[in-house]
Amino acid sequence: MLAWVDWASHLANSPGKQAELLAFAASLSEQWMAVLKKNPANPDRGATAPDRSPVNDRRFNDPAWDQWPYDLFRSSFVNQTKWWEQATQGVWGVDPKHQRLLAFGAKQWLEMLSPANAAVFNPVVLKRTIAEQGANLARGTSNFLDDLRRQLSGQPPAGTENFVVGRDVAVTEGKVVLRNRLIELIQYTPTTEKVHPEPILIIPAWIMKYYVLDLSPHNSLIRYLVAQGHTVFCISWRNPDAEDRDLGMDEYLEFGLHAALDAVTSVVPGHGVHAAGYCLGGTLLAIGASAMARDGDTRLVSVSLLAAQTDFSEPGELSLFINESQVALLEASMAQTGYLTSDQMSGAFQLLRSYDLIWSRMIDEYLLGDRRAMTDLMAWNADGTRLPAKMHSQYLRRLYLNNDLSAGRYPVTGRPVSVGDIAVPVFCVGTASDHIAPWRSVYKLHLLSSAELTFVLTTGGHNGGIVSEPGRGNRQYQIHTRAAGDGYMAPDEWQATMQxxxxxxxxxxxAWLRERSGDVVAPPLIGAESSGYPTVCDAPGEYVRN
Structure with missing residues (x-):
C-alpha cells in the first residue's frame, strides 16, 4: 500500500508521464482493434488470414492462440502487461524500491489474470476437453483434491515417494564421522586408488537439505568429485525445532564450519583444506574464511563460492520481501514458533518465478489433467527445512538489510571481519538465471577481494545451474581468472568479452582444484579411532531424514 500511494501520488503530479501513458494506451488500442477485425464475421476482415502475431511469451506458443477470438484474449493480456510495465517505470519522484515493488506486484496480478489460466479462454484446454470429453478436467479435479489432501495433512507432493533419501538420492557411500547439536559431518568413501592430499570440505546452505549436491548418482556433484580423486567431506545441517530458537550465526560458525574444519584436519592431518560453500553456506564460508585470515589461521588453501553472495546491496527481487517492516513481522511470527517454516520460505521463492512454479503447473495438472513427472531436484525442493528464529533474524538484518559483510562491519568473536583479508585463491560461480543470488550480485566479490579470483558464469538457475553434470544438454559457461592484484572489469563487459x-x-x-593440490597419495582412513573421529553411522546420516 505504501508503494502504491507513493506511485499514485507522484503519477498524479506528473502530467508528462500521464500524457505518455495515454499515448501508449492509444497505440495499444489500435493494435487491439486490428486484432478485433480478425473476427471471421467482420466484413472488413478481408480474404487473406492475418499473419501470426509475434508474442514473446511462451504460454501463448501454441498455434491455437492465433485463432479468433483467442488472439483477442492474448492481445488484451499482452497489451495490459506492456502498459503496466510502462506505468510502473520512470515516474518522477517515486522511491526506487517502491517502484520495483509495485512493478512486481502488478506482474503477480497479471500472472493470475492471464487468459491461459482459465479453461474457457484457453484454446489448448478447450481442444483437450472436447477431444477427451471432459476426462482431462476429471483428472485435474482428482489431482487438485489429492494436492489439497496432501497439503492439509502435511504430506509431500505426489511423486516424492520415488526419491527416498538414502535409497534413490543421497546414496554416495560414506560415513558420518562427527555429530553435534547442529551438524553431521559425512566423509565419503574414495573410489580411486590414489587421492589428492588436500581434502574438500563442502558447506551447503542451512536453508536446504545438503543432498542437492548429492542427488541421483548421475547428477551428484559429490560423487563426481570423489570420482575425480578428491577426499570429500560434507556438512549435513540439523533441521531445527522450537528448542533451537536461540541458535544464531555465531553457533552456525562454531558448531558448523569450525567444528567440521577441526574434524577434517584431524582426519587428514598435515594438509590444507579446499573449502566450498553453496548459497548461504558460501556466505558463511566467506565470513569464516575472513575471520581465519584475520586471526592467522592458515588451514584453508582455497575457497570456492557457488551461487553465494558476499555483497547484498543488489540481491535482486528477493529484496522486495526484505525490509524493516517485513523483518519485524517475521520476528513477531518466529517469537511464537521459535523458527521460520519451510513453507514461508518456499512461498517467497515461488513468487519470484510464479509462472514456472505456480500457474503453468496448475494449467498442466488441473486443466489439462497431466501430472508433471517428479524429478530428484523437485523432490529435494519439497524436502524443506526450518530456520531458527535468532539466526534467521540475524542474517536478514546483518546481511540483507545492513550489508554488514561487504562494509567490513560483520563481527566474529566481537571483532569485525573483511572479505578483503582472504588471500588464498577463490573460485566463484554465478548462474545466469538466478533469482535468489543474481550473478551480478555474486560478481561483486571482485570489488571486495584482491586475491586470485576465478569467476564462472554458467547457464541455469540457482539450483539447476549448480547441479549441472557433464553431458547435460543446453549447458554452457564462461570462465576467467583474475590474477591477484589485477584491475576490475565490470560484469557486463566481462560477459561480453569472455569465451x-x-x-x-x-x-x-x-581441474582448478587439481592445479592447487599436491601429488596424489593413498586415501585417508574413514572413521579411524586414532583421528578422534570414529564412525557414527553410515551416510547419509540421521539429520537429513528429519
Whole structure:
C-alpha cells in the first residue's frame, strides 16, 4: 500500500508521464482493434488470414492462440502487461524500491489474470476437453483434491515417494564421522586408488537439505568429485525445532564450519583444506574464511563460492520481501514458533518465478489433467527445512538489510571481519538465471577481494545451474581468472568479452582444484579411532531424514 500511494501520488503530479501513458494506451488500442477485425464475421476482415502475431511469451506458443477470438484474449493480456510495465517505470519522484515493488506486484496480478489460466479462454484446454470429453478436467479435479489432501495433512507432493533419501538420492557411500547439536559431518568413501592430499570440505546452505549436491548418482556433484580423486567431506545441517530458537550465526560458525574444519584436519592431518560453500553456506564460508585470515589461521588453501553472495546491496527481487517492516513481522511470527517454516520460505521463492512454479503447473495438472513427472531436484525442493528464529533474524538484518559483510562491519568473536583479508585463491560461480543470488550480485566479490579470483558464469538457475553434470544438454559457461592484484572489469563487459565453453563447469572446477593440490597419495582412513573421529553411522546420516 505504501508503494502504491507513493506511485499514485507522484503519477498524479506528473502530467508528462500521464500524457505518455495515454499515448501508449492509444497505440495499444489500435493494435487491439486490428486484432478485433480478425473476427471471421467482420466484413472488413478481408480474404487473406492475418499473419501470426509475434508474442514473446511462451504460454501463448501454441498455434491455437492465433485463432479468433483467442488472439483477442492474448492481445488484451499482452497489451495490459506492456502498459503496466510502462506505468510502473520512470515516474518522477517515486522511491526506487517502491517502484520495483509495485512493478512486481502488478506482474503477480497479471500472472493470475492471464487468459491461459482459465479453461474457457484457453484454446489448448478447450481442444483437450472436447477431444477427451471432459476426462482431462476429471483428472485435474482428482489431482487438485489429492494436492489439497496432501497439503492439509502435511504430506509431500505426489511423486516424492520415488526419491527416498538414502535409497534413490543421497546414496554416495560414506560415513558420518562427527555429530553435534547442529551438524553431521559425512566423509565419503574414495573410489580411486590414489587421492589428492588436500581434502574438500563442502558447506551447503542451512536453508536446504545438503543432498542437492548429492542427488541421483548421475547428477551428484559429490560423487563426481570423489570420482575425480578428491577426499570429500560434507556438512549435513540439523533441521531445527522450537528448542533451537536461540541458535544464531555465531553457533552456525562454531558448531558448523569450525567444528567440521577441526574434524577434517584431524582426519587428514598435515594438509590444507579446499573449502566450498553453496548459497548461504558460501556466505558463511566467506565470513569464516575472513575471520581465519584475520586471526592467522592458515588451514584453508582455497575457497570456492557457488551461487553465494558476499555483497547484498543488489540481491535482486528477493529484496522486495526484505525490509524493516517485513523483518519485524517475521520476528513477531518466529517469537511464537521459535523458527521460520519451510513453507514461508518456499512461498517467497515461488513468487519470484510464479509462472514456472505456480500457474503453468496448475494449467498442466488441473486443466489439462497431466501430472508433471517428479524429478530428484523437485523432490529435494519439497524436502524443506526450518530456520531458527535468532539466526534467521540475524542474517536478514546483518546481511540483507545492513550489508554488514561487504562494509567490513560483520563481527566474529566481537571483532569485525573483511572479505578483503582472504588471500588464498577463490573460485566463484554465478548462474545466469538466478533469482535468489543474481550473478551480478555474486560478481561483486571482485570489488571486495584482491586475491586470485576465478569467476564462472554458467547457464541455469540457482539450483539447476549448480547441479549441472557433464553431458547435460543446453549447458554452457564462461570462465576467467583474475590474477591477484589485477584491475576490475565490470560484469557486463566481462560477459561480453569472455569465451563461451559448452557443457558443464564441473570439469573446470575439478581441474582448478587439481592445479592447487599436491601429488596424489593413498586415501585417508574413514572413521579411524586414532583421528578422534570414529564412525557414527553410515551416510547419509540421521539429520537429513528429519
Amino acid at each position: 563461451t565453453h559448452p557443457d558443464s563447469w564441473w570439469p573446470a572446477w575439478s
